[in-house]
Amino acid sequence: MKQTHDNLRPIRWENDQLYLLDQRKLPFSREELVLHHAHEVAAAIRDMVVRGAPAIGIAAAYGAVLAVRQAYTTQGQHWREHIETDFAQLSASRPTAVNLNWALARMREALATIPPNTDPVPTVLQLADQIHHRDITDNYAMGEFGADILGEGACILTHCNTGSLATGGYGTALGVIRTAYRRGQVSVIFADETRPWLQGSRLTAWELQQDGIPVTLLPDSAAGSLMQQKKINWVIVGADRITANGDVANKIGTYSLAVLAKYHGVRFMVVAPSSTIDWQRDSGADIPIEQRAAEEVTTLAGQTIAPAGIGAWNPVFDVTPVNLIDAIVTERGAVLEPCRGGLRQLFPHQN
Numbered sequence: 001m002k003q004t005h006d007n008l009r010p011i012r013w014e015n016d017q018l019y020l021l022d023q024r025k026l027p028f029s030r031e032e033l034v035l036h037h038a039h040e041v042a043a044a045i046r047d048m049v050v051r052g053a054p055a056i057g058i059a060a061a062y063g064a065v066l067a068v069r070q071a072y073t074t075q076g077q078h079w080r081e082h083i084e085t086d087f088a089q090l091s092a093s094r095p096t097a098v099n100l101n102w103a104l105a106r107m108r109e110a111l112a113t114i115p116p117n118t119d120p121v122p123t124v125l126q127l128a129d130q131i132h133h134r135d136i137t138d139n140y141a142m143g144e145f146g147a148d149i150l151g152e153g154a155c156i157l158t159h160c161n162t163g164s165l166a167t168g169g170y171g172t173a174l175g176v177i178r179t180a181y182r183r184g185q186v187s188v189i190f191a192d193e194t195r196p197w198l199q200g201s202r203l204t205a206w207e208l209q210q211d212g213i214p215v216t217l218l219p220d221s222a223a224g225s226l227m228q229q230k231k232i233n234w235v236i237v238g239a240d241r242i243t244a245n246g247d248v249a250n251k252i253g254t255y256s257l258a259v260l261a262k263y264h265g266v267r268f269m270v271v272a273p274s275s276t277i278d279w280q281r282d283s284g285a286d287i288p289i290e291q292r293a294a295e296e297v298t299t300l301a302g303q304t305i306a307p308a309g310i311g312a313w314n315p316v317f318d319v320t321p322v323n324l325i326d327a328i329v330t331e332r333g334a335v336l337e338p339c340r341g342g343l344r345q346l347f348p349h350q351n
């Protein structure tokens with residue numbers, strides 16, 4: 001059943017077509033793109049039409065459906081030999097969020113079960129829909145688990161966009177905030193603007209406004225003062241990849257917030273579904289960190305804001321060590337003090 005404060009969907013599959021809400025245009029215009037080919041989905045992920053770890057996993061799953069459909073339509077029973085280029089493009093579209101390759105691996109598992117002389121499209125479409133809808137129900141579950149540990153009178157700072165726009169719907173960190181708000185546990189919400197893509201000001205502020213939830217924006221560099229002045233007691237963020245030991249890659253600036261939070265006695269919560277956990281990597285040092293173009297730093301809304309010829313360092317994620325994290329919330333439950341190793345106990349069948 002749909003929750004309250006849950007009005008947005010960034011990805012739709014309708015009438016055999018994939019629609020993506022163009023997040024580069026928000027909050028100024030609300031436009032959907034219709035995508036017909038897997039390579040268009042790969043480009044949409046790379047170019048930030050769709051972003052946020054769970055959302056790019058879902059988009060990649062539907063991209064795989066488009067790849068399989070095209071191969072089956074044009075090559076008939078030889079479709080298997082004609083999907084690899086599309087799968088490779090989807091897989092390489094962004095490197096840090098593990099949800100992308102998690103979704104593609106699940107699509108491959110389903111493809112392996114399809115008998116010869118069978119139309120593969122219904123099977124992969126059903127799985128993509130399942131990945132999409134499961135993400136939303138997992139977010140509802142995480143919302144409850146996270147709100148349970150927040151307590152009353154929560155004063156929260158969040159970073160980047162982890163809401164409906166970053167997922168199938170409802171959100172991870174923002175899902176916890178939505179649930180806690182509905183339950184009356186929230187006193188105030190602050191959102192970092194999140195340079196350079198401004199996911200906080202363009203997306204999080206807009207999303208919360210659509211749902212009638214009050215939020216106050218701040219420049220990223222004001223977070224230290226916010227904590228020093230005791231205006232918050234929780235930082236709540238999402239994740240792009242969590243390694244087996246509990247280290248967390250998330251939007252650049254997350255690590256700085258975690259260090260500041262530790263110094264100021266502010267609690268730090270990470271909210272992510274199990275599709276974000278990479279059990280194959282032992283620690284955050286092993287996570288590939290995406291670097292994007294210098295122009296994302298030297299320009300703002302199309303205007304140049306730095307001297308011509310200046311270089312810029314633009315890593316778009318950083319790694320927060322597990323010892324700075326008070327709670328990791330997944331759809332299976334919450335792990336308090338995850339540096340003690342409790343993440344594995346929630347997922348005993350992972351090796």
Ligand code: MRU
Nearest residue numbers: 051052053160162166238239251
């Ligand atoms: O570069 P983006 O906008 O894809 O980065 C998104 C984030 O860092 C989010 O915090 C993360 O994906 C979790 S979203 C539920």
